[in-house]
Amino acid sequence: MSHRVKSYAIINTSASFDSLKGKESLDAALILASYEMPVSLFFIGDGVYQTINAQSAETIQAKDYIATFKALGFYDIEDIYVCNDSLDARNIATTSVLADAQCCDKHLIKSKLEHCDVVLTF
Amino acid sequence: MKPLPPTIHLIRTSAFADNKLQLCIDTLGVNDELFLLDDGTYNVNHALLTNLSNPVYVLDEHLTSRAVSAAEFEVINYVDLVQATVKAGKVITWQ
Amino acid sequence: MAISFNGQEIATDKQGYLLNVSDWNEELAAILASDENLTLSEEHWQVVNFVRNFYLEYKTSPAIRALTKALKAEYGEAKASSRYLYRLFPKGPAKQATKIAGLPKPARCI
Secondary structure (H helix, E strand, O other), rough: OOOOOOEEEEEOOOOOOOOOOHHHHHHHHHHHHHHOOEEEEEHHHHHHHEEEEOOOOHHHHOHHHHHHHHHHHHOOOOOEEEEHHHHHHHHOOOOOOOOOOOEEEEHHHHHHHOOOOOEOOO | OOOOOOOOEOOOOOOOOOHHHHHHHHHOOOOOOOOOOHHHHHHHHOOHHOOOOOOOEEEEHHHOOOOOOOOEEEOOEEEHHHHHHHHHHHEEEEE | OOOEEEEEEEEEEOOOOOOOHHHHHHHHHHHHHOOOOOOHHHHHHHHHHHEEEEEEEOOOOOOOHHHHHHHHHHHHHHOOOHHHHHHOOOHHHHHHHHHOOOOOOOOOOO
């Protein structure tokens, strides 16, 4: 076994304010990144709702973790993939809050996931 | 070269209630294996699994407790499940 | 826990971080700094204000790596090195600067 650093994939499948999963997922990503672990983020299914621009968590007195997405670059989290098929199915135009996000189809997401050592879903 | 050990996917919810099984199938590799646990065992009767060519295993206790039968799938016990997770290349839990 | 300030009680957590970001002002920052045995110079203020603006924009207190990377983008290498920041905030730049800036403790902090 090699001792190279493991790479992590975090898959988001929950909408922005559906339970605390979105916030927990982001915390996990930032913790891993703070310890210099390579982290990629994936948004599929209802998870794509997290990426929509101009959401306002304050309106429903929720924690505005969406604002923190804009700081991901400072944590060296730059591999961010949003599923086109899920966006299309939900009639979402691609105005993403995530500057570095790439929209890609599920086949590309599948192949990106294959290259990660550990996969977490939220 | 030795082929990579398969990725195994643990499905814990019913596809009649959410789309986790669909999301899993969307990203499934050809050699990946599915394990149905908890309410995921209800998926033995879901159309999504009808034409799937990947191996599907169902945890006996979770099936039996729900009085669900799974004639078309391989039924396994806890020991089988643990052995599979140990041998797997990686484990993805859909929950 | 609380700090007395101008006849008011300002609520803090056990470690002295303000509970409400909006209670903060520059005079209070000086008091928070003196609790850390620091006298705020212009260099300290630059970091404190930067950290506070980071929080107001991104809704999170930056941990040290993110702080140095963001500072570097804004003010260049010299103002962002760990060495420089630890000279200003010997007990940890992210910890101390966020406290003085009236922010919650960074959750992922070293």
